[in-house]
Amino acid sequence: MDYTVMNVAPIVLLPFFAFVLNSFIVKRFTTLAVSISCGAIFGSFIFAFRIFKDFVFGTYATDAYVHKFFNWIDLSFGAEIFKINMGIYIDNMTAVMLLMVTGVATLIHVFSSWYMHDDARYGRFFVYMSLFTSAMLGLVLSDNLLSVFIFWELMGFCSYSLIGFYYEKEAAGNASVKAFMTTRVGDVFFLLGILALWSVVGSVTFVDIYAAVAAGKFEGVMALGIPVITVAAFSLFMGTIGKSAQFPLQVWLPDAMQGPTPCSALIHAATMVAAGVYLSLRAYPLMEAAGMLPYIAYIGAITAFGAATIALIQTDIKAVLAYSTISQLGYMVLGIGVGSYNAAFMHLITHAIFKACLFLAAGSVIHSLHDPHTHAGVQEMPRMGGLKNKLKFTWIAMWCCTLAISGIPFFSGFVSKDRILGDALLMALSNKWYIAPTILGFFAALLTAFYMCRMMFLTFHGQPRDKEVYDHCHEEHLTWNSNVPLLILSVFTLGIWFSGSLTGQGLVKVAGDRYEWFQTLIHEPVPAKFATHRRQQWGSEDIKSGANFPRASYDSNHGLSEEEAHHVHHIHHIGAIMSIIIAFSGVFLAFLMYVKKSVDPGWWVSTFSGWYKSLKNKYYFDDLYIGVLIQKGLLPFNNLLAAFDMGVYDRYAVDGWATVNRVMYKFARWFDDLIVDTVAVDGTGASVRLFNLVLRTVQSGKIQFYFLIIVFVLAGYAWKLVIN
Amino acid sequence: MITLPSYLFISFVLFICGLVVMIARKNIVAIMLGIELILNAAALNFAAYTKFINQNLDGHIISLFIIVIAAAEAAVGLAIVIRFYQIKESIHIDDATQLQS
């Protein structure tokens, strides 16, 4: 099958057209607009599924890809560099990502049609969602960093709009600004990274960057004493940090929960925050060549652990999920850092599914519970409890996801997380720099299992703590379009969809090697392969040589020798066992604390009161940023700029310009008075008066004067006759 | 001495005198005097050419007609003058600005 505009562009354009159309009709035809949005994203899903089928079940070679582009900006002066191309890049990773995004987005759209139904801005929500989905799909399909950046910013805008969706609430408005400004820090770095790459490679297309890495174009290129490749990799990773809410810039994501829950599910759990990780995965060869991986691993581990600790004490159900999202994104980044490319991407996919499901379930809970006095949705877990009797489907779906995220075997989270942790352990045993991240990662796994189960126990089990809220639970409001998406997503939390073995490392084979499609197909880009990469102009026919290569088969030894593989397998065994123990101990601890009540959470609070206090304050990051960075640093700078603006720019440039204008005005007035009025206008009058005088004299009515004229005319005529 | 140019000169003087009278005078009757002078200048030319160039009397015929027409013109013109004077109490040419009183 050829990839042409007709079968690739609709993936992006269907939601985009839905956005454009809905922007106009949403006020009057709200129901139609919602249907259009849902239909458009489902259409994208169909097209994405086609691509997925081609790449995963099709006859393409494992490392086949489709790269089609056209020149957008050409600054090359004839050489093949300093061009900006726009195009699509589809490989196995793109195909899987497309299917995940469109599928999750479809289900969330369906869920939103239930969740947002009673909202005053029901339709507008879908307008934003369509634009967001379009941008996300565009990012996934992009073949170069610049279009990635464009879609990245578009998503940032949608995120901003949706966080501030309930703009009547001051907190929502502040949160949207905070999210936008915090990610902006990362975005600026991202742009710098793009420019750094462009200055060296002369192109921002992924394949060109890979080829440049392979060709060693970066060797010895320095900027201010730092290798440019380090600058570029660091800057791109800063983009990831901003978008994926990693360690220094994680503060915006918890506040982003002010938005409607479906948008949190789509944007702040499943897709947009994963886009940062996706970018890092795309730039993996660059990171590797720049030696950034340990740094990335540390960032990921610190994020995973720190966010998990904060999640321990959160009482807001969405806040727990928000911190768990940060924590899981930290896992992905840790996976990149330890070189576990495949596992990081797998965790991205599995996390997107179970976290979307968790958020949707939390949305169901919040929407079903109402404060009988204020009629606002209830998000506080201390007011819940015992809801499993009322919200059956929600309970089932949420438990599936909780088990998945906690890393219980046979669930998808275990498969992916175990592989990340196993690879981390492998790295730690060979490189002492990786010891700390690995330990943090395992601890975070324990905490994850604990806080997720804590959330489940507090929400669904035990006795209802707030009887009024419990009694007002509107379980009857749950309809098919709230439950079906949850159940579909919870089905895909099973590990069997992603791996044929129990742990994902091919250790305990459940269904055989041929179900290891994920590990078979997803590999980090090897730069050497791209040194002579094929370029296909937009609209050209596909090179179908992929069919000539044998399809890769799963190799449980990962291409290592038998001896090395044995060592690796050994360590993976240890990792898997540790993971299982940790997961179950976390679940058990939560069970003891919140179901058996044999361990008092209050004891922990009083014993580690200082720790608790800093957790309550989210490690003081908000205070640091707002109190120190903004109040002490940016605000005086801002004031300085303002003073400069007022004192220098306003006074000299603006007022000076005004003076210049005043002088010009005076000249213009003088000109107007003298030239236009006096000469032109009055001159016209004068000329008319002059002609009037002449004609009046001629038309005197005096016979002799006419006769005189006749004489002169005759004289002239006769003269003419005589001369000629 | 009695040559064509001398006659032409005389008729030229007559013509110029008539012209000047027609333009300079403000009296309608005086203007008619100028007209007579001009007509005479023309008639004299015809007669002179007949004698020195043509010699077939056609010039005399035309001179004769000029005299006739001059007489008719004088008759009608003077009638108009008198009528004009009755109406306007003036024979000043600049008062003659209307076709109908």
Added chain:
Amino acid sequence: MFDQILFILSAVITMGGALAVVFSNNLMHACVYLLASLFGVAGLYATLNADFLAATQLVVYAGGVVILMLFAIMLTGGVQSTVNKFGIVKVPGMGNAKTYSAAGLAAVVISFVLFKILKNAAAMPAKGQMAYESTVEKLGGLLVSDHVLAFELSSILLLGALVGAAVIARPRHIKDDV
């Protein structure tokens, strides 16, 4: 010899009369000078062997036109006329410096052109002078043969002029439009 004396005399009278018409301040005088000038022209006709023309000139102009003019002057001279120092009634509208200068300009221009024309005309070779003989018979023959149409038309013209002059000059009783 007689011819030459007659010619010089006639030329002097003609041009002198014409100039006097131009420069005379008295309309009555101007009319008389015109009469003199017309006599001079009749004399010139005589030197041109045009005896019939000379006679006609005398009869029509001296006997008709000029008398008509004199009557017209006298009929219209009364109201605004002034009396000069000799007590002679002077008809107004004899021109002033302005009108004379305009007329002079026109005269100069015209004479400039006429000189050009007359120079060519004078350069025409003369065929010699026509022998003196009576032209009356020949003119009579021509008028009723070659030029009979013009002759008849001129008679109609004269009739029209006669009737027209009478009609125009007829006094009208202006009715009181009560």
